[in-house]
Amino acid sequence: MKVALSTLAAALMLTASPWIYAQNIAIVNGKAVPKSRVEVLVKQIESSGRPVDENMREQLREEVILREIFMQEANKRGIAATPEYREQMELARQTILIRALFADFQKRNPVTDAEIKAEYDKFVEANAGKEYRARHILVDTEEEAKSIITAIKGGARFEDIARRQSKDPGSGANGGDLDWAMAASYVTEFSEAMVKLDKGQMTDAPVRSQFGWHVIRVDDIRQAQLPALDDIKDQIQQQMAQQRMTEFQMQLREKAKIQ
Numbered sequence: 349m350k351v352a353l354s355t356l357a358a359a360l361m362l363t364a365s366p367w368i369y370a371q372n373i374a375i376v377n378g379k380a381v382p383k384s385r386v387e388v389l390v391k392q393i394e395s396s397g398r399p400v401d402e403n404m405r406e407q408l409r410e411e412v413i414l415r416e417i418f419m420q421e422a423n424k425r426g427i428a429a430t431p432e433y434r435e436q437m438e439l440a441r442q443t444i445l446i447r448a449l450f451a452d453f454q455k456r457n458p459v460t461d462a463e464i465k466a467e468y469d470k471f472v473e474a475n476a477g478k479e480y481r482a483r484h485i486l487v488d489t490e491e492e493a494k495s496i497i498t499a500i501k502g503g504a505r506f507e508d509i510a511r512r513q514s515k516d517p518g519s520g521a522n523g524g525d526l527d528w529a530m531a532a533s534y535v536t537e538f539s540e541a542m543v544k545l546d547k548g549q550m551t552d553a554p555v556r557s558q559f560g561w562h563v564i565r566v567d568d569i570r571q572a573q574l575p576a577l578d579d580i581k582d583q584i585q586q587q588m589a590q591q592r593m594t595e596f597q598m599q600l601r602e603k604a605k606i607q
Contacts, residue, residue, distance in 0.1 A: 373409050376416045385412045453596055459588045467584050468577045480531065481568040482542055483524035485509055486516040486560050493554030493561040500550065506565055515560060524565070530572060538562060 372380040389408045390400050400408075427433050483506060487493050496513065500506050507523030514520030531539040541555040542564055550565040 374413050374416075376413060377420055379416070379420070381412060381416045385415075450593060453593065454589060457592060457596075459585050459592070463588060464581055464584050465577065467588060468580070471584075472574055475530065475572055475574055477530060477572055478543075479528045479570055479572045480542055480566055481528050481570075482526045483507070483510065483565045483567060484516070484519065484526060484538070485514045485524050485563040486520075487513060487563075488515065488560055490554050490556070490561050493563050496563050497550070497552070497554070500563070506550070506563075525567075528570075528573075535559070538564065542566060 372382050373386060374381045386405065386408050389412070390405065393400050393404070422428065485493070485496055485506070487496065492513075496509055499509065510520050510524030514524060516524075519526050531543050533539075534542065535557045537555055537557040541551055541562075545551065545564065545566040547566060547569050551563060555562040555564060
């Protein structure tokens with residue numbers, strides 16, 4: 349009878365073994381490690397946009413096995429019963445639950461193509477108009493600025509004086525070049541003087557602002573070059589989704605009864 353039972357047990361083990369290994373990646377100290385643990389990690393990586401090939405799958409398999417080994421050792425030492433572990437687990441539980449809440453909100457409240465288009469149209473309306481390629485020389489006193497204007501009108505190069513005398517280190521090193529920008533990008537006194545100039549024209553008198561005295565020249569004028577919707581669609585979607593999420597969080601905070 350004993351021989352018959354042993355033979356039967358061996359037969360059952362041989363029969364079950366392929367099934368066990370089909371469902372698990374390994375048996376660690378007698379405990380099965382399910383393949384689903386690897387698949388969870390695969391989904392996390394793929395959700396970030398990274399592909400998972402066979403080589404990476406093998407690395408993930410090894411990581412899951414190591415985790416099982418470490419968890420078994422931690423359980424042997426009774427770490428799961430310590431207050432420190434329980435506190436950390438509670439924090440982790442809160443983090444996962446909150447993350448799931450936010451994911452659920454985003455799933456239920458997606459940013460539609462129509463909303464993105466409407467936001468883009470507002471952007472175009474707000475930024476349409478002229479752009480200016482301007483240069484300036486910034487100095488401390490009106491007298492110095494007047495002297496510079498006189499020198500330039502006498503044949504001195506605007507760019508050379510800007511490099512030597514401008515207080516603006518950013519543009520000064522580039523001959524006063526401010527690159528392309530809309531008038532609204534500058535302080536009021538500067539922009540009001542700049543928009544009165546034609547292409548190639550320089551201010552006849554110094555312009556005062558909170559930064560000092562400016563000598564301004566407009567090198568070129570063009571219609572604003574705005575990106576196409578397809579070029580910034582993802583950026584708009586992300587910004588709108590984040591704004592929507594912030595509003596959702598604020599609403600929950602305002603509705604909460606806190607004593």
